[in-house]
Amino acid sequence: MHTLVLTQFINFIKSRYALAFTEQNTTQLTLAINNRCKALGIDSPAAYLDRLTTQKDEEARFINAITTGETCFFRYPESYQLFLNQFSEEALLTSASPIYRPIKILNIGCSTGEEPYTIAILLHQSGHLGSVPIQINAFDLNPQSIQHAKNRLYSQNALRNTNPLVKQLYFQERPNKQFELSQEVAQQVNFFSMNVFDLPNSPLIQHYDFIFCMNVMIYFDGDTITRLIPIIKQLMNERSRLFLAPTDSIMPINEQFQVNRTTQGFWYSLAQPKHKQHQAQLNTHALKDFTQHTTSTPAQSTFIPPQLKEDRPKATNKSDTLSPSTNFFKLGLQAYEQKAYDQAEQYYQQGIEQQQHPTECHLGLAKLYADQGRSVQAAELAELVLSATQHDEAYLLLGTLNLQAGNYHEAKEHFKQCLNLNANNHEARNFLSILNESPEAL
Numbered sequence: 001m002h003t004l005v006l007t008q009f010i011n012f013i014k015s016r017y018a019l020a021f022t023e024q025n026t027t028q029l030t031l032a033i034n035n036r037c038k039a040l041g042i043d044s045p046a047a048y049l050d051r052l053t054t055q056k057d058e059e060a061r062f063i064n065a066i067t068t069g070e071t072c073f074f075r076y077p078e079s080y081q082l083f084l085n086q087f088s089e090e091a092l093l094t095s096a097s098p099i100y101r102p103i104k105i106l107n108i109g110c111s112t113g114e115e116p117y118t119i120a121i122l123l124h125q126s127g128h129l130g131s132v133p134i135q136i137n138a139f140d141l142n143p144q145s146i147q148h149a150k151n152r153l154y155s156q157n158a159l160r161n162t163n164p165l166v167k168q169l170y171f172q173e174r175p176n177k178q179f180e181l182s183q184e185v186a187q188q189v190n191f192f193s194m195n196v197f198d199l200p201n202s203p204l205i206q207h208y209d210f211i212f213c214m215n216v217m218i219y220f221d222g223d224t225i226t227r228l229i230p231i232i233k234q235l236m237n238e239r240s241r242l243f244l245a246p247t248d249s250i251m252p253i254n255e256q257f258q259v260n261r262t263t264q265g266f267w268y269s270l271a272q273p274k275h276k277q278h279q280a281q282l283n284t285h286a287l288k289d290f291t292q293h294t295t296s297t298p299a300q301s302t303f304i305p306p307q308l309k310e311d312r313p314k315a316t317n318k319s320d321t322l323s324p325s326t327n328f329f330k331l332g333l334q335a336y337e338q339k340a341y342d343q344a345e346q347y348y349q350q351g352i353e354q355q356q357h358p359t360e361c362h363l364g365l366a367k368l369y370a371d372q373g374r375s376v377q378a379a380e381l382a383e384l385v386l387s388a389t390q391h392d393e394a395y396l397l398l399g400t401l402n403l404q405a406g407n408y409h410e411a412k413e414h415f416k417q418c419l420n421l422n423a424n425n426h427e428a429r430n431f432l433s434i435l436n437e438s439p440e441a442l
């Protein structure tokens with residue numbers, strides 16, 4: 001590829017997505033560009049760049065091609081153990097406090113969901129889920145990764161670090177050696193497709209108790225990391241803990257952060273004035289003593305299930321509620337879950353033509369379009385469903401589309417309508433609580 005065109009790509013990627021490629025490190029980028037040109041039948045990288053800069057529809061595929069998203073469940077066992085210990089301390093404080101507030105966790109660069117789901121599994125296993133209010137938000141630049149996360153279907157490779165008992169408790173084997181994470185755990189995580197540099201204008205800009213930003217800065221150059229630091233600071237208050245990957249420890253931390261090291265690893269917190277540091281140490285000691293003498297806390301310091309006494313969390317699948325006879329909606333849903341999107345679209349269309357579950361097929365098609373970034377068509381279909389019948393999922397979809405578009409007021413109204421129809425819709429409840437807690441975004 002011509003060096004000039006490559007440099008144009010590098011500049012475009014940096015300005016649009018903040019990802020840093022250098023002229024010395026372009027093998028993956030060149031491969032990605034060539035593959036996309038081939039897939040689209042475009043004969044030159046320059047023409048492809050032109051298409052990328054003028055048409056939105058190619059963006060998700062391009063991002064998918066240039067971000068690797070390497071991850072797995074329980075990737076850093078020691079860091080998670082450290083997190084769990086810290087979480088137990090926070091849970092004790094929260095339970096003792098007369099003020100209701102959820103413990104908030106944010107996962108930046110969550111890739112295909114393994115990291116936030118690991119956190120949710122740990123919290124479920126340790127008994128914290130359900131005993132203290134918890135909010136877990138996770139986002140990634142790559143919309144296809146977010147879609148993968150929402151599908152909650154994983155390969156054996158994603159589970160390579162997962163204890164067999166955990167696997168048995170939280171996953172159900174599906175065809176093609178896929179493993180489906182239990183809905184009960186999965187619904188604890190709210191996923192968003194977003195660039196970390198857009199955080200300040202999003203409803204996710206809040207203070208978090210725990211922030212995970214593991215293996216994300218590997219994509220950034222020095223300037224970009226410098227731009228990221230004030231954004232991360234906006235997410236923190238004096239109690240927040242920031243977890244980076246063990247290999248991220250090169251973060252150019254300045255005097256605004258302090259590193260807290262233990263034998264299991266490290267986390268960052270906002271640097272405190274000297275007199276407050278002393279007080280914080282005293283508080284930590286006092287809390288440690290309390291933890292040691294308290295037996296009633298539900299937290300256990302391990303993520304390997306000590307016993308299999310709990311019933312296996314049941315994964316729910318909407319197709320299970322359909323009639324057992326084969327139908328286009330069911331076929332569409334199966335194809336959608338296996339990410340055979342073109343095939344899913346065809347089945348849903350056939351379902352609509354033959355008047356088989358037309359509402360469900362319209363809704364299935366609307367979700368599929370939303371996942372592909374075809375928001376206008378997705379919204380039109382959801383509206384069409386609502387013109388025929390009141391459906392909580394249609395309101396949820398409209399809420400999500402508005403949320404993504406930054407129309408927070410409309411999003412809120414749709415989530416409310418969704419909850420009017422189905423008070424148990426967890427996603428709508430979570431999104432609404434996020435919106436309610438960030439009035440500055442409205």
Ligand SMILES: C[S@@+](CC[C@H](N)C(=O)[O-])C[C@H]1O[C@@H](n2cnc3c(N)ncnc32)[C@H](O)[C@@H]1O
Nearest residue numbers: 067069070071109111140141142195196214215
């Ligand atoms: C190597 S993966 C790490 C996944 C997970 N955090 C882990 O450590 O296992 C890095 C992720 O960061 C995401 N990412 C890169 N730049 C980003 C940005 N500007 N905003 C949000 N996510 C970003 C990538 O899409 C990718 O999925």
